[in-house]
Amino acid sequence: MLPAPSALARKLCSFVALSEDELEVLAGLHRRRRSFAAGRDLTLEGQPNQAAYILAEGWVCSYKLLSDGTRQIVDVQIPGDFLGLRSVLLRTADHNIEPVTAIEASEVLESDLLHAFATTPRLATAVLWAASRDEAMVVEHLVGIGRRDALGRTAHFLLELSARLILVGRGTREGFACPLTQYHLGDALGLSAVHVNRVLRELRERGLLTFQRGQVSIQDFRGLVELAEFDSAYLDHQGPLLR
């Protein structure tokens, strides 16, 4: 009997159906489980030789600091996401990582990963797909900050989170639990926390969604999609097309 599938397994399965063997290799990557407290940074920019992790429980965000004390959150990771894959390749972390909640993560050594890839090439493809998807998310984030107004940007961000959470069984079409504060949202969206508050109020008043006490409730999915021009293609598209 196999153990319950990890969030990562669930995510990858939405892309290609993995065999039992492949799932087993994947599960093998989850030895070396570690926990980290909320709020204390994992990585400091510029430090070499960081490890990579698969996030199993909890949320983290990756950000860069500017000299005036402001920061920009580049992306938010949820269960099933990789952490610091690129810093392993480049041998230097190029951003900081803050656990938003207490988290559990499995440390993944480069050798483990290479071994897994050698054993099960389809797994390599799937992980590569996940990495490309992360990159596409950053691009979409860039477009949002550059060209969408605060309302559309916020709606887009929350819709993206929703889609990603549903994929790993942490949310439904109706909503999801979200541990991000309004400060987090501001830093992610390039807005001030004060303005985030006003934007959330407007979304509420328009009957689109509510975000209260760590719970996002989507009330008018269609309306949100329209407002945000949200097209989930970049998140889940063409799995089957990839060879």
Added chain:
Amino acid sequence: MLPAPSALARKLCSFVALSEDELEVLAGLHRRRRSFAAGRDLTLEGQPNQAAYILAEGWVCSYKLLSDGTRQIVDVQIPGDFLGLRSVLLRTADHNIEPVTAIEASEVLESDLLHAFATTPRLATAVLWAASRDEAMVVEHLVGIGRRDALGRTAHFLLELSARLILVGRGTREGFACPLTQYHLGDALGLSAVHVNRVLRELRERGLLTFQRGQVSIQDFRGLVELAEFDSAYLDHQGPLLR
């Protein structure tokens, strides 16, 4: 006698010294040279099975369109850069590509690339490095748009271009030829073209740089670096650290 090194070869050599054999394999990727006219898009978002290219001459920009007609330029490619590497992997283009000038590019088939990697693993590492660098540039771009003001953002963008162009022999510490219009700059920086104009004037009035008739002249490198908080680490760092 080897032919003159391509822009890509120059770029990769700044990262690892390549042997003659490796340079030859690299040169082999430049068969299948093609030309494209300025202004006419190469790729349309969502179309499957696009080719990848190595840009040999000229500039292009990758952008995404929004429904209100605005666009966001995600990155600008110069000679030596890859074009559409990710769309080959994902089998679908996720953005549009506009040649800013007439360009020459070498079409690269997946099979060529895989073959080159199999023959010369160090080449694979180098190309992977280039891809990671591109990704880091997008992240830096995101931070700029999210948290820097128009002046710093513009200065940062031009400094980054400068550093990249110097690497492939298209510029010096004093300046470079830049075919981008103020509309391009606006679309890249998330500003209106009108405001770009004002920003360029201010940079000129502060004695930092001039951008006139397609020529960027850097007059106060230090001042620009300070204004933009520019740290080129993400462009050229830790080559030797990568194994």
Added chain:
DNA sequence: AAACCGGGCTGATCCACGGCAGGATTGCCG
């Protein structure tokens, strides 16, 4: 209980940037 702290919420004011509208330059083409 008092003090404190993090987070949510709101109003008043300010300013960086967008939008519009028109004029000046430049380069290209017949």
Added chain:
DNA sequence: CGGCAATCCTGCCGTGGATCAGCCCGGTTT
């Protein structure tokens, strides 16, 4: 040479969002 189309440039005014300042609430510390 004249005409036309980009592109550059500028002034004026409107506005989205930042900043500041303050209040409320629930949880923790003492």
